[in-house]
Amino acid sequence: MKALIQRVSRASVSVNGDTVGSIGRGLVVLLGVAQGDAKEDADYLAHKVANQRVFADDVSHFALSALEVSADIMVVSQFTLLADTRKGRRPSFTEAAPPDLAEELYEFFVERVRQTGLKVATGRFQEHMLVEIHNDGPVTIMLESKTSKRPG
Numbered sequence: 001m002k003a004l005i006q007r008v009s010r011a012s013v014s015v016n017g018d019t020v021g022s023i024g025r026g027l028v029v030l031l032g033v034a035q036g037d038a039k040e041d042a043d044y045l046a047h048k049v050a051n052q053r054v055f056a057d058d059v060s061h062f063a064l065s066a067l068e069v070s071a072d073i074m075v076v077s078q079f080t081l082l083a084d085t086r087k088g089r090r091p092s093f094t095e096a097a098p099p100d101l102a103e104e105l106y107e108f109f110v111e112r113v114r115q116t117g118l119k120v121a122t123g124r125f126q127e128h129m130l131v132e133i134h135n136d137g138p139v140t141i142m143l144e145s146k147t148s149k150r151p152g
């Protein structure tokens with residue numbers, strides 16, 4: 001599972017011209033679910049997102065977490081994070097989880113973030129979305145859940 005997080009001053013997501021989610025200062029999380037991912041992956045990344053120190057205090061640009069600043073969170077499903085571009089000119093998405101598993105783990109991830117008490121907005125799973133992101137910094141960080149990629 002991959003979560004591309006962006007620190008934002010504000011963001012919104014719309015489907016068919018209707019705004020379905022919006023946030024103020026916080027994080028946009030583009031979430032990609034891979035084959036073989038499980039609830040443990042979603043739980044791990046939800047904890048990382050809420051606790052990643054990407055907000056500034058008076059001393060450092062990366063001192064405070066979303067929890068510490070009561071940031072808003074917007075989660076958008078993004079299977080294209082699993083693109084394999086090593087061969088040819090067209091990305092392959094064979095690493096992405098099938099839609100039923102991806103939606104289940106996406107919803108589980110969203111619920112785990114909501115349990116932190118932070119305000120959470122979402123896009124709509126498997127819909128064409130327009131995402132407006134006002135990246136603050138810019139700060140963009142990739143988080144991954146696989147045990148083999150986690151530091152010791």
